[in-house]
Amino acid sequence: MSYLKLSGCSKSFDQYHVFRNVNYQFETGKMYALVGPSGSGKTTLLNSVGRLEKLTSGSISFDDTDIKTIPSLKCFRRYIGYLFQNYALVDEETVAQNLNIVKHYRTNVLQEHLSKYGLDDTYLTRKIFTLSGGEAQRVALARLSLQDPLIVLADEPTGALDHANGQLVLDSLREMANSGKIVIIATHDDQVKAAVDECVRITDFK
Numbered sequence: 059m060s061y062l063k064l065s066g067c068s069k070s071f072d073q074y075h076v077f078r079n080v081n082y083q084f085e086t087g088k089m090y091a092l093v094g095p096s097g098s099g100k101t102t103l104l105n106s107v108g109r110l111e112k113l114t115s116g117s118i119s120f121d122d123t124d125i126k127t128i129p130s131l132k133c134f135r136r137y138i139g140y141l142f143q144n145y146a147l148v149d150e151e152t153v154a155q156n157l158n159i160v161k162h163y164r165t166n167v168l169q170e171h172l173s174k175y176g177l178d179d180t181y182l183t184r185k186i187f188t189l190s191g192g193e194a195q196r197v198a199l200a201r202l203s204l205q206d207p208l209i210v211l212a213d214e215p216t217g218a219l220d221h222a223n224g225q226l227v228l229d230s231l232r233e234m235a236n237s238g239k240i241v242i243i244a245t246h247d248d249q250v251k252a253a254v255d256e257c258v259r260i261t262d263f264k
Protein backbone atom coordinates (compact mmCIF):
# COMPACT_ATOMS: atom_id res chain seq x y z
CA MET A 59 0.00 0.00 0.00
CA SER A 60 1.16 3.53 -0.78
CA TYR A 61 0.51 6.74 1.11
CA LEU A 62 0.08 10.42 0.43
CA LYS A 63 1.33 12.10 3.58
CA LEU A 64 0.72 15.72 4.59
CA SER A 65 3.20 16.82 7.26
CA GLY A 66 2.86 20.15 9.06
CA CYS A 67 1.22 21.77 6.03
CA SER A 68 0.33 25.46 6.32
CA LYS A 69 -0.84 27.97 3.76
CA SER A 70 -1.26 31.73 4.10
CA PHE A 71 -2.13 34.45 1.63
CA ASP A 72 -0.33 37.54 3.02
CA GLN A 73 -1.47 37.68 6.67
CA TYR A 74 -4.46 35.36 6.15
CA HIS A 75 -3.93 31.79 7.35
CA VAL A 76 -6.05 29.40 5.27
CA PHE A 77 -4.89 26.27 7.13
CA ARG A 78 -2.19 25.59 9.68
CA ASN A 79 -0.25 22.47 10.59
CA VAL A 80 -2.29 19.92 8.66
CA ASN A 81 -1.07 16.38 9.27
CA TYR A 82 -2.89 13.59 7.50
CA GLN A 83 -2.19 10.36 5.66
CA PHE A 84 -4.28 9.25 2.66
CA GLU A 85 -4.06 5.59 1.58
CA THR A 86 -4.26 4.04 -1.87
CA GLY A 87 -7.52 2.21 -2.61
CA LYS A 88 -9.60 4.71 -0.64
CA MET A 89 -11.96 7.53 -1.50
CA TYR A 90 -11.98 10.62 0.74
CA ALA A 91 -14.24 13.67 0.99
CA LEU A 92 -12.57 16.93 2.04
CA VAL A 93 -15.36 18.86 3.74
CA GLY A 94 -15.82 22.18 5.56
CA PRO A 95 -17.65 25.50 5.21
CA SER A 96 -17.26 27.75 2.18
CA GLY A 97 -13.90 29.53 2.34
CA SER A 98 -12.38 27.03 4.80
CA GLY A 99 -9.60 26.09 2.37
CA LYS A 100 -10.71 22.85 0.65
CA THR A 101 -9.70 23.97 -2.85
CA THR A 102 -6.47 25.50 -1.55
CA LEU A 103 -5.52 22.23 0.18
CA LEU A 104 -6.42 20.18 -2.90
CA ASN A 105 -4.38 22.54 -5.09
CA SER A 106 -1.43 22.29 -2.72
CA VAL A 107 -1.46 18.51 -3.21
CA GLY A 108 -1.84 19.08 -6.97
CA ARG A 109 1.07 21.57 -7.02
CA LEU A 110 -1.13 24.37 -8.34
CA GLU A 111 -0.44 26.20 -5.03
CA LYS A 112 2.79 26.32 -3.04
CA LEU A 113 2.62 25.58 0.68
CA THR A 114 3.84 28.29 3.06
CA SER A 115 5.40 25.53 5.16
CA GLY A 116 5.32 21.78 5.54
CA SER A 117 5.59 18.99 3.00
CA ILE A 118 3.54 16.53 1.00
CA SER A 119 5.03 13.17 0.10
CA PHE A 120 3.96 10.11 -1.84
CA ASP A 121 5.54 7.20 -0.01
CA ASP A 122 9.01 8.59 0.64
CA THR A 123 9.11 11.06 -2.25
CA ASP A 124 8.41 14.74 -1.59
CA ILE A 125 6.03 15.60 -4.44
CA LYS A 126 7.74 18.91 -5.10
CA THR A 127 10.90 17.03 -6.10
CA ILE A 128 9.09 15.13 -8.89
CA PRO A 129 9.68 16.77 -12.30
CA SER A 130 6.49 18.71 -13.27
CA LEU A 131 5.71 16.78 -16.44
CA LYS A 132 6.07 13.41 -14.71
CA CYS A 133 4.04 14.69 -11.75
CA PHE A 134 1.13 15.82 -13.94
CA ARG A 135 1.24 12.73 -16.17
CA ARG A 136 1.82 9.96 -13.65
CA TYR A 137 0.89 11.22 -10.18
CA ILE A 138 -1.84 13.88 -10.30
CA GLY A 139 -5.12 13.80 -12.20
CA TYR A 140 -7.88 16.38 -11.77
CA LEU A 141 -11.66 16.40 -12.14
CA PHE A 142 -13.34 19.83 -11.87
CA GLN A 143 -16.91 21.08 -11.38
CA ASN A 144 -16.66 22.98 -14.69
CA TYR A 145 -15.05 19.97 -16.50
CA ALA A 146 -11.96 21.93 -17.69
CA LEU A 147 -12.49 20.92 -21.33
CA VAL A 148 -11.86 23.14 -24.36
CA ASP A 149 -15.39 24.11 -25.49
CA GLU A 150 -14.60 24.83 -29.13
CA GLU A 151 -12.73 21.58 -29.69
CA THR A 152 -14.05 18.06 -30.25
CA VAL A 153 -14.19 15.26 -27.69
CA ALA A 154 -11.31 13.50 -29.52
CA GLN A 155 -9.17 16.67 -29.46
CA ASN A 156 -9.83 17.07 -25.74
CA LEU A 157 -8.87 13.46 -25.04
CA ASN A 158 -5.68 13.82 -27.07
CA ILE A 159 -4.60 16.98 -25.28
CA VAL A 160 -1.58 15.47 -23.48
CA LYS A 161 -0.76 12.56 -25.78
CA HIS A 162 -2.14 11.20 -29.06
CA TYR A 163 -4.11 7.96 -28.67
CA ARG A 164 -5.40 5.61 -31.37
CA THR A 165 -9.12 6.00 -32.14
CA ASN A 166 -9.99 2.54 -30.82
CA VAL A 167 -8.34 3.44 -27.48
CA LEU A 168 -10.40 6.65 -27.27
CA GLN A 169 -13.56 4.68 -28.09
CA GLU A 170 -12.81 2.09 -25.42
CA HIS A 171 -12.39 4.74 -22.71
CA LEU A 172 -15.48 6.72 -23.80
CA SER A 173 -17.61 3.57 -23.84
CA LYS A 174 -16.66 2.91 -20.18
CA TYR A 175 -18.65 6.06 -19.42
CA GLY A 176 -21.57 5.28 -21.71
CA LEU A 177 -20.52 7.46 -24.67
CA ASP A 178 -20.50 5.84 -28.13
CA ASP A 179 -18.27 6.59 -31.16
CA THR A 180 -20.48 9.41 -32.40
CA TYR A 181 -19.25 11.57 -29.53
CA LEU A 182 -15.65 11.64 -30.81
CA THR A 183 -16.41 14.39 -33.34
CA ARG A 184 -18.84 16.35 -31.16
CA LYS A 185 -17.66 19.77 -29.95
CA ILE A 186 -17.74 20.14 -26.17
CA PHE A 187 -20.18 23.09 -26.23
CA THR A 188 -22.82 20.78 -27.80
CA LEU A 189 -22.71 18.36 -24.82
CA SER A 190 -24.85 18.36 -21.68
CA GLY A 191 -23.08 18.85 -18.33
CA GLY A 192 -23.40 15.14 -17.57
CA GLU A 193 -21.89 14.19 -20.94
CA ALA A 194 -19.06 16.71 -20.52
CA GLN A 195 -18.18 15.27 -17.11
CA ARG A 196 -18.11 11.77 -18.67
CA VAL A 197 -15.59 13.04 -21.23
CA ALA A 198 -13.51 14.44 -18.34
CA LEU A 199 -13.72 10.99 -16.67
CA ALA A 200 -12.58 9.31 -19.91
CA ARG A 201 -9.63 11.73 -20.06
CA LEU A 202 -8.75 10.87 -16.45
CA SER A 203 -9.02 7.17 -17.20
CA LEU A 204 -6.65 7.56 -20.20
CA GLN A 205 -4.18 9.47 -18.01
CA ASP A 206 -4.38 6.78 -15.27
CA PRO A 207 -2.78 8.85 -12.45
CA LEU A 208 -1.97 7.53 -8.97
CA ILE A 209 -3.83 10.35 -7.21
CA VAL A 210 -7.19 11.77 -8.33
CA LEU A 211 -8.13 15.23 -7.04
CA ALA A 212 -11.75 16.17 -7.65
CA ASP A 213 -13.01 19.69 -6.87
CA GLU A 214 -16.83 19.66 -6.48
CA PRO A 215 -17.11 17.15 -9.38
CA THR A 216 -20.85 16.67 -8.81
CA GLY A 217 -21.60 20.35 -8.14
CA ALA A 218 -23.19 21.06 -11.54
CA LEU A 219 -24.84 17.66 -12.06
CA ASP A 220 -28.22 16.07 -11.27
CA HIS A 221 -28.41 13.13 -8.86
CA ALA A 222 -28.10 10.40 -11.55
CA ASN A 223 -25.07 11.98 -13.22
CA GLY A 224 -23.56 12.70 -9.80
CA GLN A 225 -23.91 9.01 -8.96
CA LEU A 226 -22.23 8.02 -12.23
CA VAL A 227 -19.27 10.24 -11.32
CA LEU A 228 -19.10 8.75 -7.82
CA ASP A 229 -19.32 5.17 -9.13
CA SER A 230 -16.51 5.95 -11.60
CA LEU A 231 -14.35 7.47 -8.86
CA ARG A 232 -15.05 4.43 -6.68
CA GLU A 233 -13.81 2.18 -9.47
CA MET A 234 -10.63 4.26 -9.68
CA ALA A 235 -10.12 3.91 -5.90
CA ASN A 236 -10.75 0.15 -6.15
CA SER A 237 -8.06 -0.06 -8.82
CA GLY A 238 -5.54 1.31 -6.29
CA LYS A 239 -5.69 5.08 -6.66
CA ILE A 240 -6.10 7.68 -3.92
CA VAL A 241 -9.26 9.70 -4.63
CA ILE A 242 -9.78 13.00 -2.77
CA ILE A 243 -12.98 14.99 -3.38
CA ALA A 244 -13.47 18.56 -2.11
CA THR A 245 -17.21 18.88 -1.66
CA HIS A 246 -20.35 20.21 0.07
CA ASP A 247 -22.49 17.46 -1.46
CA ASP A 248 -24.20 14.98 0.92
CA GLN A 249 -24.36 12.43 -1.91
CA VAL A 250 -20.54 12.47 -2.03
CA LYS A 251 -20.18 12.34 1.76
CA ALA A 252 -22.35 9.19 1.80
CA ALA A 253 -20.26 7.51 -0.92
CA VAL A 254 -16.71 7.92 0.45
CA ASP A 255 -14.67 5.83 2.89
CA GLU A 256 -13.68 8.80 5.05
CA CYS A 257 -14.72 12.44 5.51
CA VAL A 258 -11.77 14.69 6.34
CA ARG A 259 -13.06 17.86 8.02
CA ILE A 260 -10.71 20.72 7.24
CA THR A 261 -11.89 22.73 10.26
CA ASP A 262 -10.51 19.96 12.51
CA PHE A 263 -7.03 21.18 11.55
CA LYS A 264 -7.61 24.82 12.57
Ligand SMILES: Nc1ncnc2c1ncn2[C@@H]1O[C@H](COP(=O)(O)OP(=O)(O)OP(=O)(O)O)[C@@H](O)[C@H]1O
Binds near residue numbers: 076095098099101
Ligand atom coordinates in the same frame (compact mmCIF):
# COMPACT_ATOMS: atom_id res chain seq x y z
N1 LIG B 1 -4.97 33.33 -4.61
C1 LIG B 1 -5.55 33.74 -3.49
N2 LIG B 1 -5.22 34.92 -2.91
C2 LIG B 1 -5.77 35.32 -1.75
N3 LIG B 1 -6.69 34.61 -1.05
C3 LIG B 1 -7.05 33.44 -1.57
C4 LIG B 1 -6.54 32.93 -2.81
N4 LIG B 1 -7.09 31.71 -3.07
C5 LIG B 1 -7.95 31.47 -2.03
N5 LIG B 1 -7.93 32.49 -1.15
C6 LIG B 1 -8.71 32.59 0.09
O1 LIG B 1 -8.47 31.41 0.85
C7 LIG B 1 -9.66 31.01 1.51
C8 LIG B 1 -9.95 29.57 1.18
O2 LIG B 1 -10.41 29.46 -0.17
P1 LIG B 1 -10.80 28.07 -0.82
O3 LIG B 1 -11.27 28.34 -2.20
O4 LIG B 1 -9.68 27.12 -0.65
O5 LIG B 1 -12.03 27.61 0.10
P2 LIG B 1 -13.08 26.43 -0.11
O6 LIG B 1 -13.23 25.75 1.21
O7 LIG B 1 -12.67 25.58 -1.27
O8 LIG B 1 -14.39 27.26 -0.46
P3 LIG B 1 -15.72 26.85 -1.30
O9 LIG B 1 -16.37 25.74 -0.52
O10 LIG B 1 -16.52 28.12 -1.29
O11 LIG B 1 -15.26 26.44 -2.67
C9 LIG B 1 -10.76 31.96 1.07
O12 LIG B 1 -10.93 32.95 2.08
C10 LIG B 1 -10.20 32.59 -0.18
O13 LIG B 1 -10.67 33.91 -0.38
